[in-house]
Each structure stands twice: as structure tokens, then as C-alpha cells.
Amino acid sequence: MSESAYAEAYQRSTEDPDAFWGEAATAVEWTTPPERVLDDSRPPFYRWFTGGRLNTCHNALDRHVASGRGEQPAVFYDSPVTGTRRTLTYAGLLDEVRRFAGALSSLGVEKGDRVVIYMPMVPEAVVAMLACARIGAVHSVVFGGFAPAELAVRIEDARPVVVVTASCGIEPARVVEYKPLLDGALDRSSHKPETVVVLQREQARAAVGQRDTDWEELDWAELVADAEPADCVDVEATDPLYILYTSGTTGRPKGIVRDNGGHAVALRWSMANIFDIGPGDVWFTASDVGWVVGHSYIVYAPLLTGATTVLYEGKPVGTPDAGAFWRVIEDYGAKAMFTAPTAYRAIRREDPEGDLIRAHDLSSLRAVFLAGERLDPDTYAWAAQRLGVPVIDNWWQTETGWPIAANLRGLEPMPVKPGSPSVPVPGYAVEVLDEQGSPVPAGTEGAICIRLPLPPGTLPTLWGDDERYVASYLSAFEGYYLSGDGGLLDDDGYLFVMGRTDDVLNVAGHRLSTGSIEAALAGHEAVAECAVIGVADELKGQVPRALVVVKSGVDAQADGERIRAELVQRVREEVGPVAALKEVDIVPGLPKTRSGKILRRTMREIADGRTPAVPSTIEDPAVLEALAPVLRHEA
Ligand code: COA
Numbered sequence: 284m285s286e287s288a289y290a291e292a293y294q295r296s297t298e299d300p301d302a303f304w305g306e307a308a309t310a311v312e313w314t315t316p317p318e319r320v321l322d323d324s325r326p327p328f329y330r331w332f333t334g335g336r337l338n339t340c341h342n343a344l345d346r347h348v349a350s351g352r353g354e355q356p357a358v359f360y361d362s363p364v365t366g367t368r369r370t371l372t373y374a375g376l377l378d379e380v381r382r383f384a385g386a387l388s389s390l391g392v393e394k395g396d397r398v399v400i401y402m403p404m405v406p407e408a409v410v411a412m413l414a415c416a417r418i419g420a421v422h423s424v425v426f427g428g429f430a431p432a433e434l435a436v437r438i439e440d441a442r443p444v445v446v447v448t449a450s451c452g453i454e455p456a457r458v459v460e461y462k463p464l465l466d467g468a469l470d471r472s473s474h475k476p477e478t479v480v481v482l483q484r485e486q487a488r489a490a491v492g493q494r495d496t497d498w499e500e501l502d503w504a505e506l507v508a509d510a511e512p513a514d515c516v517d518v519e520a521t522d523p524l525y526i527l528y529t530s531g532t533t534g535r536p537k538g539i540v541r542d543n544g545g546h547a548v549a550l551r552w553s554m555a556n557i558f559d560i561g562p563g564d565v566w567f568t569a570s571d572v573g574w575v576v577g578h579s580y581i582v583y584a585p586l587l588t589g590a591t592t593v594l595y596e597g598k599p600v601g602t603p604d605a606g607a608f609w610r611v612i613e614d615y616g617a618k619a620m621f622t623a624p625t626a627y628r629a630i631r632r633e634d635p636e637g638d639l640i641r642a643h644d645l646s647s648l649r650a651v652f653l654a655g656e657r658l659d660p661d662t663y664a665w666a667a668q669r670l671g672v673p674v675i676d677n678w679w680q681t682e683t684g685w686p687i688a689a690n691l692r693g694l695e696p697m698p699v700k701p702g703s704p705s706v707p708v709p710g711y712a713v714e715v716l717d718e719q720g721s722p723v724p725a726g727t728e729g730a731i732c733i734r735l736p737l738p739p740g741t742l743p744t745l746w747g748d749d750e751r752y753v754a755s756y757l758s759a760f761e762g763y764y765l766s767g768d769g770g771l772l773d774d775d776g777y778l779f780v781m782g783r784t785d786d787v788l789n790v791a792g793h794r795l796s797t798g799s800i801e802a803a804l805a806g807h808e809a810v811a812e813c814a815v816i817g818v819a820d821e822l823k824g825q826v827p828r829a830l831v832v833v834k835s836g837v838d839a840q841a842d843g844e845r846i847r848a849e850l851v852q853r854v855r856e857e858v859g860p861v862a863a864l865k866e867v868d869i870v871p872g873l874p875k876t877r878s879g880k881i882l883r884r885t886m887r888e889i890a891d892g893r894t895p896a897v898p899s900t901i902e903d904p905a906v907l908e909a910l911a912p913v914l915r916h917e918a
């Protein structure tokens with residue numbers, strides 16, 4: 284592999300990052316070019332492109348209009364749940380963004396101010412994000428499937444001046460009214476915004492401005508009708524573009540910060556070199572703007588590239604059938620698509636033979652990219668065989684914003700090894716370490732780490748919390764970023780990711796915290812203590828399972844069914860329906876170490892039918908023995 288384009292790029296990116304990323308940065312338009320590429324003056328806090336100034340919205344929209352792409356579609360909005368389609372050209376999208384940016388300015392939003400966006404998959408969500416970028420405001424998009432309590436902690440931490448929402452989102456089985464959820468969150472939050480802007484959707488209009496609140500409530504359409512268009516505000520490369528909260532093991536989410544300069548450079552580089560997408564190509568990412576995949580690969584990367592992005596408001600199945608993705612690819616001539624493996628498992632369950640794949644013309648499709656959770660070899664084989672195009676696994680995290688490991692379709696396609704997201708991407712010095720922090724030999728499992736500095740576009744810190752950034756990611760092994768995933772590198776340098784080594788859950792590609800689910804359960808009056816573990820699930824990869832000890836005096840025999848149902852409902856209300864908690868067991872005790880740490884991992888291994896690693900520090904092995912049949916569904 285030594286002569287390969289990949290090997291050459293990888294080596295240069297690690298040995299001479301200044302030259303490598305300095306060159307990549309020429310693909311972005313700067314108002315002031317960077318003074319330094321890698322600023323390593325304050326380790327472990329590395330910054331990219333210091334001294335550089337730019338505007339991300341200019342790079343995503345204005346520059347393409349100026350270069351003659353004004354009439355090219357920027358966004359194909361396709362919404363089977365409302366029966367709507369809309370094409371937004373680059374010029375049209377720019378016009379809407381300029382007006383909404385002006386509207387935000389008129390509400391007092393200034394550079395550096397935060398704006399929380401709680402919206403479904405509608406074009407206005409993209410407009411709101413880009414409008415923030417345009418005036419240097421920092422957006423924080425919250426996924427619509429989160430409940431008020433989760434929204435509230437994000438609002439409290441980000442302290443937005445404005446919250447932008449829609450009257451409703453549409454799930455296949457029901458209309459989800461967002462406004463009452465937002466009101467619930469604002470009731471809980473000690474921070475209140477100055478203004479709430481509501482996009483009215485016909486499926487369920489919201490009452491706006493009719494109650495006595497501390498904040499002003501405005502209708503999106505009325506606000507925009509009076510708005511003066513706004514121009515781009517210059518920001519530092521290192522100024523934040525957005526905060527995206529992600530789940531850790533505790534109930535308090537982590538505010539991942541993304542800067543402007545490194546992000547624009549890295550995403551453009553990734554589109555060309557990993558995804559092989561260029562200006563004018565049509566690209567379809569089926570995820571949600573509330574997740575990092577949506578931020579990077581529905582919104583920013585395709586627009587920074589001058590490509591056309593499909594914004595799909597629907598599901599892989601049921602809207603109306605398991606052929607929905609293939610219909611979208613055919614209708615818009617998508618060159619590639621990106622989604623989570625779960626979506627393909629859902630499709631496969633309904634259309635195992637791929638009849639609906641054959642019913643569509645997929646001649647435009649060159650590759651399929653899957654990420655967000657482990658791509659199991661079975662799903663890989665099914666997709667590769669039925670679709671007849673390369674199926675490319677790629678591994679990354681909210682923290683990094685773009686792939687850490689992938690098969691680089693643009694730079695140099697490589698053979699695929701099922702079960703592996705292929706090789707470390709240039710910029711990421713991936714190493715697998717043992718418990719002492721020494722690199723392990725090829726083929727040996729350990730903690731997947733990245734030698735610092737991380738490349739451009741990755742998190743420079745956590746919002747307002749440098750200390751937590753260091754404690755969470757940089758303190759396990761000095762000089763390394765701890766990914767939280769375990770795995771191995773094989774003899775050919777291919778990475779195999781085995782799963783989280785902490786208690787973070789991954790349910791249908793959605794990252795969830797055991798801590799917040801446990802906190803919701805613990806709030807029930809009958810619960811003495813509880814633990815949540817993520818167990819293997821055929822469709823969703825992982826689902827949560829709750830083990831609950833009830834308080835003395837509670838009659839688990841008589842009241843068990845009611846308590847279990849109430850607990851499931853509490854988690855829906857406190858965390859959100861995406862937590863998908865269905866299984867709650869009332870048990871006599873939870874296994875712990877002598878210092879009181881609950882043995883979640885051991886329980887998870889038993890539930891998944893694996894041989895458990897029982898630590899020698901276990902307090903009372905009898906508790907675990909008694910629980911094992913419950914975990915294995917034998918009792
Ligand atoms: N707003 C409100 N509720 C939402 C929501 C949103 N944006 N997204 C999901 N929900 C709700 C669903 O309606 C469902 O509620 P229910 O329990 O009342 O049925 C619950 O959250 C769980 O949703 P979901 O995870 O979508 O599970 P599902 O069983 O309805 O569908 C799949 C399974 C595989 C079809 C679905 O998970 C999917 O489309 N996955 C794609 C993966 C993906 O986009 N991952 C993002 C990271 S790349």
C-alpha cells in the first residue's frame with residue numbers, strides 16, 4: 284500500500300499537517316487567510332486556521348450563486364408524510380436565508396449569541412441553521428424526538444436568545460405537537476429566551492403569542508415578511524458555528540463545539556476524498572438535522588461543496604413502504620446515499636428479496652454509505668448484493684463531525700472487509716491502546732484512541748467547560764483522545780470497531796445516555812434503585828433494558844404491571860420516545876462492586892448471551908447469580 288494515494292495522504296497529514304491542511308484550506312473562501320494552520324501553542328487545546336476569517340454561510344450559498352450555480356437545486360425537499368415536494372435553488376435558498384438572518388438580527392441576535400432550533404425535517408430548519416451562520420450566531424439544534432426535560436437541559440446550558448421551533452413534526456402514526464413540548468421545556472428551564480419563533484404547519488397549528496409569557500412569541504411567516512435581508516458577518520476561523528449536545532454516560536449532555544474554519548475545510552475535504560461527491564452531484568442523506576450526520580451530511584458538507592442535498596421527511600419503511608429510499612434515489616438521480624444500518628435492517632425485514640429495489644431505476648447510484656452504529660456483516664452482505672454498488676461503512680462520532688475511519692471512495696477506493704469501516708482517514712492518528720496506554724499489537728483489542736492533535740473540524744472543547752473536555756476525552760491517556768469505543772486494527776491496518784466501552788447506548792443509530800434514562804426511572808416513587816443496560820436487538824442494534832429494585836413496602840407482585848407501565852411512560856415523557864424503552868424487570872437486587880459501582884457491563888454480557896467478565900471486586904456474587912436467568916429471559 285506504500286505507493287498508494289491513501290498512504291501518501293495519510294503520511295503527509297500526520298507528518299506535515301500544516302502543508303496538508305493548508306492545501307485543503309484553499310478550497311474554502313476566506314475574507315482573511317489564516318496566519319497559522321495548526322496552532323499548537325496551548326496543548327492539549329489545539330486550534331486550526333487561527334487568524335483566518337470567513338463566513339460559513341457565504342461558503343455554503345453566496346459563493347455558489349456568485350459562481351453561476353444560482354439556478355441549480357441546493358435542496359430537494361421530499362416529504363412523503365405530508366405529500367409535499369419542493370425544490371430550493373441556491374439563489375432561492377440564499378434569499379430565504381438572508382431574510383431569516385435579517386429577522387434574527389431584528390430580534391437582537393448578534394454574533395456569538397446562541398439560537399436553539401427545535402424543528403422537524405423541513406427546509407426552514409436548514410434556513411434557520413444557515414441564517415445563524417450568516418450573522419455569526421451559534422445554533423444548537425435539538426432532535427425532535429427528545430422530551431421537554433432533555434430540551435430544557437440543552438436550553439439551560441446554551442442560554443439562547445431565541446428559540447426557533449415548528450408547530451409540529453409528523454411521525455407516521457401521529458402528529459407530534461412541538462409547541463407544547465417547548466413550552467414544557469421552558470417551564471423547567473431557569474434560562475428563558477427573549478423570543479420564540481414558531482413555524483406554522485397545517486397539520487397542527489400552534490397558538491402563538493396568546494399566553495402571558497416572559498418571552499415574546501412570533502409567527503415565522505409574519506416575522507420574515509417584515510425582515511430586511513442580512514449580509515454575512517465575518518467570523519474568526521476559531522469562532523463557534525454550532526453546539527450540538529450529545530449523550531454521555533451521565534444525564535448531563537455534552538455540548539460539542541464546532542468551529543467555523545476547521546469545519547468548512549474538513550467537510551469539503553471529506554466530500555471529495557471520502558464520499559466522491561463534487562459540485563452539481565445529488566446526494567441523499569436519510570437522517571435528521573438533530574443528529575451530527577444531519578448537520579454534516581444533510582446540511583453543511585453538500586452545500587459547502589455546491590452539490591444538491593435531498594432533505595427527506597419520512598422513514599425507511601411505512602412512508603409508504605420499504606421502497607421509499609429507492610424511489611427518492613430514482614426521482615432525484617442521487618449519486619450516493621448515506622444512512623444508518625438500522626434503516627437497512629428495517630427495509631430488509633419488509634423486503635428481504637429486494638423486490639422493491641428492483642422496481643426502481645437506481646442507475647444513478649454509485650455508492651451507499653452507512654454509519655452511526657456497527658454495520659453487521661449480514662446487513663452489509665444483503666445491501667451489497669441487492670444494490671450492486673459498494674456499501675461503505677464509516678466510523679465517527681458527534682465529537683469529530685466527520686469520519687475517523689472510512690474507505691475513501693474519492694481518494695483511493697480499497698477492498699472492503701465486512702465488519703470493518705476500513706482504514707483511518709488522513710488527519711486521524713488512530714491507535715489501539717491497552718489499559719496502561721501502550722499500543723497493542725495488530726489483531727489485539729483495546730481502547731480506540733486518536734493521537735493529538737485531532738484534525739480540523741473536530742471538537743476544540745465542550746461548550747463553556749474546558750475542564751470537562753479534558754476530563755472526558757484527554758485524561759485517560761496523555762496525548763490521546765479517547766473515543767469511548769473498543770476495537771482493533773488488523774495486519775492490513777483495517778479498523779474493527781466493537782462497540783462502546785462505557786455505558787453510552789446506541790439505539791437505532793441514536794446515541795442515548797444510560798444516566799438520563801436511569802434518572803427518569805429513579806424519579807418514580809416506587810423505585811429504590813435501578814440500572815439501564817443496552818442489549819442487542821435485531822432491528823435497532825441495541826435497545827435499553829431496565830432493571831429496577833422497588834422500595835420496601837411496595838408489593839411488586841400486585842403492582843408490578845402498573846409500575847412497569849408507568850416507568851415506560853416516564854421514560855417517554857422525560858427522555859423522549861426515541862429512547863424506545865419497552866422492557867422493565869423488577870428484580871430483588873443489582874450486582875455491584877464493593878465500592879458500589881453497578882456492574883452494567885457484566886449484566887449486558889449475560890443478557891446478550893456472552894460469557895460475562897465478572898470483576899473480582901464483586902460485592903455479592905449471589906445477586907448476579909439470581910439475576911442471570913432474568914437477564915437471559917429464562918425466568
Ligand atoms: N420527533 C418525534 N418523535 C420521534 C422522532 C421525531 N423526530 N423520531 C422518532 N420519534 C419517535 C417515533 O415516532 C417512535 O415513537 P413510538 O414509540 O410512539 O412509535 C420512537 O420515537 C422511536 O422511533 P424510531 O427510533 O424511529 O423507531 P421506529 O421503531 O419508529 O423505527 C427505524 C425504526 C429503523 C425505521 C428508525 O429507527 C429509523 O428510521 N432509523 C434510521 C436511523 C437514523 O436516522 N439514525 C440517525 C443517525 S444516522
Ligand code: AMP
Binds near residue numbers: 575656679789793
Ligand atoms: P454519535 O455521536 O451519535 O454519532 O455516535 C457515535 C457512536 O456511534 C460511536 O462512538 C460508536 O459507538 C457508534 N458508531 C458510529 N458509527 C459506527 C460504525 N461505523 N461502526 C461502529 N460503531 C459506530
